[in-house]
Amino acid sequence: MRTFGKWLGRVLLALLVAAVVIGLWKREEIARLLAVNSLFSEEKIVHNFSHMDGAFLSVPVSRGDGLTSELPYGPETELPETVDDWIAARDVTALVVLKDGAIVYENYFNGTGPEDRRISWSVAKSYLSALVGILLDEGKIASLDDPVTKYAPNLEGSAYDGASLRNVLHMASGVTFDEDYLDYDSDINRMGRVVALGGRLDDFTAELTETFAEPGSQWQYVSIDTHVIGMVVRGATGRGVPELLSEKVIAPLGLEHAPYYIVDGSGTAFVLGGLNMTTRDYARFGQMFAQGGQWNGKQVVPADWVTASTSPTAPTAEGQIGYGYQWWIPVGAAEGEYMARGIYGQYIYVDTARDVVIATNAADRKFREAGVAEQNIEIFREIAASVSGGT
Template structure:
């Protein structure tokens, strides 16, 4: 009897240990899921956007101090800018003119060392990396997506080219509504929170709304597919490629990527870095891929990728190769932008770059996009 009871006790102890380990594992997943669910809560959004590494799995991109940005004479912001900063819940604003900082300010308790989430500004970084790898001969824009991401054979991406996903013209059905908890973009967020694999999530997509290469429809999952293609074409991770090919050559400071549960970078929106480094990226593009005396990105790629080449709907903002242009864009005017008020605005004709981080819960309201562009243009015009 004693031996039998002893065996039961050992078995129960083993179950308790296993249950405890599972509880710890589940606690991490539950914590990430709770972070996703409260990420945009009004009382938490500012702090959350500066501390994504506390809530999500992540990998470093760069860890050094980064190169300093030259400082120029302070230039006052135009009338109305302070009200705009407050109304749009802007957390950081940096203006460069002729390659030097003419304005730098931080708001809502943030500071210059905060590593702010990029959201879709990350897409434009990936476009720059794509241009470098195309020039290196690792892939071409005419390659089929499945040439480099064979797991997508038989999915909605079968038949799409690299250029199709760059242009957001894959035709894949994907609901991008951030305010619908059951949308595809929010389901994807839960995959990240629960430690799932975004590649597997993407391979489950089977429906199209149109054929590849037809009308442009903004679906962030196209950028994840672009990341799959770059990984497949090189056999390397995106953080590894980005660090070697772009981040270190351009003098980027500390930065990191949010990742999924298997370590794949969240390339469509998971970059985190100081606002100065968003401005640095804009400077690189404003200078046609050159920064710090080095040609980091081929000039012909920068020229091609920042033109409005996608098949956007009439009267809407223009698009090309993961970059945005105002619908009435002037020559040399281009933007990277992300939800909740993240921007890198470039005006080559005036040698101006404007980097903005924000926590703007009203970013989708009517007229907000147009008002932002108008303020960027007014700030640029004030740089004399």
């Protein structure tokens, strides 16, 4: 009996040592997984959204060697009283309004500040779209109708075999992907755990095999489509998205603070939602689009791509919000009215006719409730009219 007790003690000690060793070896992965599981908790969400590099692997996006180009300030403008109620209800953390390219309103809330580099979530998709337009213009990508497997051959035999670049830009791949953020076992949350634990998103994507429709026949918002766009960009150029975005978009804009991307275990950028930058710099990107893709006299994004990507050409249902190439077009939009949009209340809203750009970040845990998205658009329209003299 005493011998058995000694044996059991040795076994337990060995297991304890093994647990400690594994814990030390995997402590970063475990810490990231714990951070992901509490990412959207009420008491942590505001802090987390300004410090995503504390929960995930990340890489900097260079601002380039050019001079920082500070946004000018115009006459300070009071916004409609309804905006204050909206800020409180939607847990807005930052609001920057540009009129004619100058800041006419800027404010930060919930203990955040102007230098916070905030998570874009799906606003990042519109940045990748801009990069695609540039690469098309340069001839690096031959056609929107090229199959994605031309540039990403490891997708052959997957659910994406047969889909074109245009299909994935339109969110019309027909690939089955559960995007329920409230379901722990949904595809989008499984994907988040892959990123947190240092897995490879390319492998995750190639393992998808189910489809619900023929490519191009039906619109359904599927975030993994944007990762496929990133795979196409990398395959067409042999370069990573952070490096390309820095060279083609970020450096020409003269950002005030260097952005960063969340990356997976292979260092591949989380292009569907992992870009982080200041709210002023989100507004700067929107202003460049409002100017037809120009900044400081340079054509950064081809003008025809600005028009094409922000036009409602995707096969969305009649009477519903429109979609272009990774940009949203509100119901009843005026010409040149469109937006980038991310979960929990991230927006870049552009009203080209009024030359108004609104960038806002939030930690809105009720963003999915009925009517919230429509209310946000109405507030943006109200702000745009107000800073334009009510016209």
